[in-house]
Amino acid sequence: MSGIRCSVKSLAEFQASFRPAQVIRFGTEPEAVFSNGTSRLFICSSLERGVTETRGFPGAVTQLVGSSDGRGVYVLIEHDGVYYTPLPQSPSPGVASSSPGSVRVRSESCVVRDHxxxxxxxxxxxxxxxxxxxxxxxxxxxxxxxxxxxxxxxxxxxxxxxxxxxxxxxxxxxxxxxxxxxxxxxxxxxxxxxxxxxxxxxxxxxxxxxxxxxxxxxxxxxxxxxxxxxxxxxxxxxxxxxxxxxxxxxxxxxxxPVVFLGGGPSCLVGVGRGGALLQVRVGEGPEGPVLRFEERRVPGPVECVCISDTHLYYSTGSDLLALPLATRPPSPSPASSSPSRHSAPLSLNVTAVTGLATPTQNPSGAVQLLCVSHKGRLLQVMLPEQTDRCSVPQVSAAQVGQRIRDLLSSISSVADRGSSLESSIQTKRTALRSLNHVLNICSLLRPNQHSGDEGTTRQQPIRCRVAASWVSLLRDTVLLSCVLENSSTFLLESGWALCLQLAALPHAPHTAGPPAQTYTFPLKALSQGRVEVPVALEGEGGLGLPLTVRSWLVYSLQGMLGLRGAEAAGGDCLSLELDSLTLDWLDCLPLHGPNRTFLSSRRAGRRQAGGVAAGGPFAVSVRVSSAMLKGILGMDPAPSSLLAWLLSGPGIERSRRGQGSGGGQGCATVCARGLRLTAREVSVGQVCAGGPVCAVELRVDSASLRLLCGLHHALLHRLQVLFKEVAMTTEPTLQLHGQQLQQVLLQAEALCEEVRGALAPAALGVAQSESSTHKLIKTYQRLREGLLLAL
Structure with missing residues (x-):
């Protein structure tokens, strides 16, 4: 919105605030009357000499209206009524006026008493x-x-x-x-x-x-x-x-709220406080002249307004604007039925105007406005002639060229900002799509999604399985093959990674185990299918068995925003847990293949303290009642079935499995390098008062004490998990033989005392002899024999 240059002349100045203000201009002296919302009325008898007079009223002045004969002013007093006060007569020519005086208006001047x-x-x-x-x-x-x-x-x-x-x-x-x-x-x-x-x-x-x-x-x-x-x-x-x-x-x-109503000969104008503008004029319709109501918005808010035949002048407080009024086309034409093109308000570059009087025009065509500023100054604004015409200034060719260069530079700058904004929008759109994709995958892996309608476990659409096998590279190594399966309809694209954590269990209660090892495998594009990643369990600082394998899907939130390198370092990640399982010695048995030194791979062939070799053979056994196995496993508790269940732990898949050998229908044996695992049917007496109890005995024979202890722990762990998950309800309570149980407990307590006695020198820092070591090993072996029956 371009502006025009006006001449502004200060006619009078008062030490008071004029917001809001009203001003009336008369054609003859006194020329101007105005107020500032207080109880005072200011009268300017001569604009040239600035002589003023003040009238005081019983209340705040809210409106001024001049009389038809121009000899007085009607004044509306808040919560009182309408008063009439005559204006002072102009002084005689050549006579100097006296200083401004103050006149008190009496209540008898009220012509309409209505509060x-x-x-x-x-x-x-x-x-x-x-x-x-x-x-x-x-x-x-x-x-x-x-x-x-x-x-x-x-x-x-x-x-x-x-x-x-x-x-x-x-x-x-x-x-x-x-x-x-x-x-x-x-x-x-x-x-x-x-x-x-x-x-x-x-x-x-x-x-x-x-x-x-x-x-x-x-x-x-x-x-x-x-x-x-x-x-x-x-x-x-x-x-x-x-x-x-x-x-x-x-x-x-x-x-x-309406703040002004007026118009010129060809239009009626209404102005709202917020800048709403209504123009009512005559338009050409199919059957003749019709009314046309045109509403538009102009910069607001509107503080005061005055109007001439061609222009609407209004103040927003920060600027004084001139708006050309729409007129009716001079002759009927097809274009007259369409709305006229609105002209933009023209800035007059005058600020802080709070009151306007009706504009006047001199013979040369210049428009004169009488204004009041909010600081109490009476201003005379002279507009140049023909302000309603769009005059085009004459410029030189050099100026035109410079303007074109400026426009081209602005266009280039806008294009660069538009390209940058488009790139930013595209980045955010991609991030939103990725976020929606991640949220859908999170919804699939919610904890309450893992159960079916009847409460049974349902297979996850995205899961991780582990298969243990032995490979012979430079040394025998346990290789874990972790298989990530995606059966969902969502793509695991770049940004997703499979995270595996291997944590060894502590060897003693209330003690910290070795530090966990974490492996991260970035994914590229995994749709419906599977991807396999290997993890070698052996090596420098390798973890011992048993250990826990946990798996997660990890997504980098910084990668969602397209950050790379140092920008993405330390960014937050979203982790979705998949599976968790325990890997023990039973899961890693090398059941067939070339002769490999399984014991040396597990560091089980080391010499014991004092330079004594762990001689053998050693054996341990665990006995479980057949009735309990039948009630829990839901199958015929044959030795071969029990071995098959033990060697296929939950979550573990055997890539290659050897065949067991047995001596008969009531016995099954699995042999590996340096060990033998046997399951056979036995009858255990002197346990229950009702007679012998049918049971299955699990026996481990090995030349390595370390391997024997690891397998024994794995067998007990499998059976303990089984006992915790399912309660025994198929058999009635048995009448146990109390005397036999007491003898077994006394024998176990005696063996424990022997162990504590053998460990006492080591606690004092005294080296153990070879005979003490052998005695301690024999005592441990007797403790691991099947003294009790699991019922």
């Missing part, structure tokens, strides 16, 4: 008021009598219903109704302050044929709720003034 009046208007012989009373806006018409005079006589009264929410908003915003008087051109009378003339066609279309035939002035009212109302005023001539009024009619509605 609920919000606004008023003065025509030639009638004073019109608007009051809010009983939920309605009431219009009162009073006959103007000679001065001095008591209160005016009421001629008529009518009302229109007020909107409750609009009344509350009006009280909060202190938005009074706005009144204006309009006449038809050629209908007699003249346009005074607050009055304007309309073309006869527009007047007839807007108010009706009856009103135009009677040549009646129309009173327009803009209510705080945005409604534009009108009512006719019939004023027959003659010394006896009579008023007759019809009903109030709503012409249009704005969304904001």
């Amino acid at each position: 609920q009046v919000r606004s008023f208007l003065v025509t030639e012989r009638v004073l019109v008021t608007v009051a809010l009373r009983g939920g309605s806006w009431q219009f009162g018409l009073y006959e103007i009598q000679g001065h001095p005079s008591p209160c005016y006589r009421r001629l008529a009264e009518l009302s229109v219903l007020a909107l409750s929410d609009a009344v509350a908003r009006a009280d909060h915003q202190r938005a009074p109704p706005v009144l204006s008087c309009v006449r038809a051109q050629g209908g007699g009378g003249r346009a005074a302050s607050g009055h304007f003339l309309l073309e006869l066609v527009l007047f007839r279309l807007l108010f009706g044929v009856d009103v135009s035939l009677l040549s009646s002035p129309m009173i327009l009212c803009g209510l705080p709720d945005g409604r534009l109302c009108c009512l006719p005023l019939l004023l027959p001539g003659g010394p006896g003034v009579r008023g007759q009024c019809c009903g109030v009619r709503v012409l249009h509605s704005l969304e904001q």
Whole structure:
């Protein structure tokens, strides 16, 4: 919005704030009257000499209206009524005026006593008021009598219903109704302050044929709720003034409180406080002239407004603007039926204006505005001629070239910013798609998704399985093959990784085990299928058995935003746990293959303390009742079935498995390098009072004590897990033989005392002899024999 250069002249200055302010300009001296919302009225008798006079009233001045003869001013006092005060006569030529004086206006000057009046208007012989009373806006018409005079006589009264929410908003915003008087051109009378003339066609279309035939002035009212109302005023001539009024009619509605109503000959203009602008003009329709209501927005808020025949001048507080008014096309044409092109407001480069008087125009065409600033200065703004025309300044070719270069540079800058913005939007769009993909995978792996409708375990759509095998590289090594299976419809793309953690169990309770080892395998694009990653269990600092294998799916949130290198370092990750299982010695038995030194791979062939070799052979056994196995496993507890169950631990898959050999139907044996695992049916007596109990004995024979202990621990761990998961309910309670149990417990306690006695020298730092070592080994072996029966 370009501006124009105006000349501003300061006419007078007062030590007071003028917000809000009102100003009236008369054609003859005194020339200006204005107020600042207080109880004082400022009168400027001569703009050139700046002589002022102050009038004091009983309350705050809210509105000023000049009389029709220009000899006085009507003043609305808040919560009181309408007063009339005459203006001072101009001094004689060549006589210097006295200093400004202050005159107190007495209560006898009140012409309409009504404390609920919000606004008023003065025509030639009638004073019109608007009051809010009983939920309605009431219009009162009073006959103007000679001065001095008591209160005016009421001629008529009518009302229109007020909107409750609009009344509350009006009280909060202190938005009074706005009144204006309009006449038809050629209908007699003249346009005074607050009055304007309309073309006869527009007047007839807007108010009706009856009103135009009677040549009646129309009173327009803009209510705080945005409604534009009108009512006719019939004023027959003659010394006896009579008023007759019809009903109030709503012409249009704005969304904001109305602050101004006026217009030029060819349009009616309404302005809202927030910048809403309504222009009513004549347009060409299919059957002739029609009314055209055009609404638009202008920069606001609007503090004060004045209008000429061609322009609307208004102040936002920060700028004074001139807006050309839309006019009706001079002749009917097809283009006249379309809305006219709106002109943008033109800045006059004048700030802090809070009051405007009706503009005047000198013979040369220059427009003069009388303004009041919020600091109390009376300003005269002179606009250049023909401000409504779009004049194009003459510029040189060099200036044109420079402007073109500037425009091209601006276009390039805008293109660069647009490209950067497009790239940023694309990055965010990609991140949102990735986030949606990640959230869908998280939903698949929620804990409550792992169970079926009947509470049974349901296979996860994404899971990790582990297979243990032996390979012979430079040395015998246990190789874990971790298989990630994706049976879902989602792609595990770049950014996802499979994370494995191997943690050895502590050798003694309440002690910390060796540090865990973590492996991360980035994924590229895994759709429905599987990917296998190997992990060697042996090596420097390798973990011993048993150990726990945990698996996670990990997603880098920094990778979602496209960060790389140092930017992504230390970024947060999203972890989704898949599976967790325990890997023991039973899972890693080399059941067949070439001769390999299984014991040396497990470091079981080391020499014991004191240089004594762990001689053998050694054996341990565990006995389990057949009835318990049948009730828990749900199958015939044959030795071969029990061995098959033991060698296929939960979550472990054997890539290659050897065949067992046995000596008969009641016995099954599995042999590996350096060990033999046997399951056979036995009958255990002296346990129950009812007689012998059928059982299955699991026996381990090995030349390595370390291997023997590891397998024994694995067997007990499998059976303990089995006992915890399922309760025994298939067999009645057995009558145990108490004396036999007591003897077994006493024997176990004696063996424990022997162990503690053998370990005492080591606790004191004394080296053990070879005989003590052999004795301790034999004692451990007797403790690991199957002294009790698992029932």
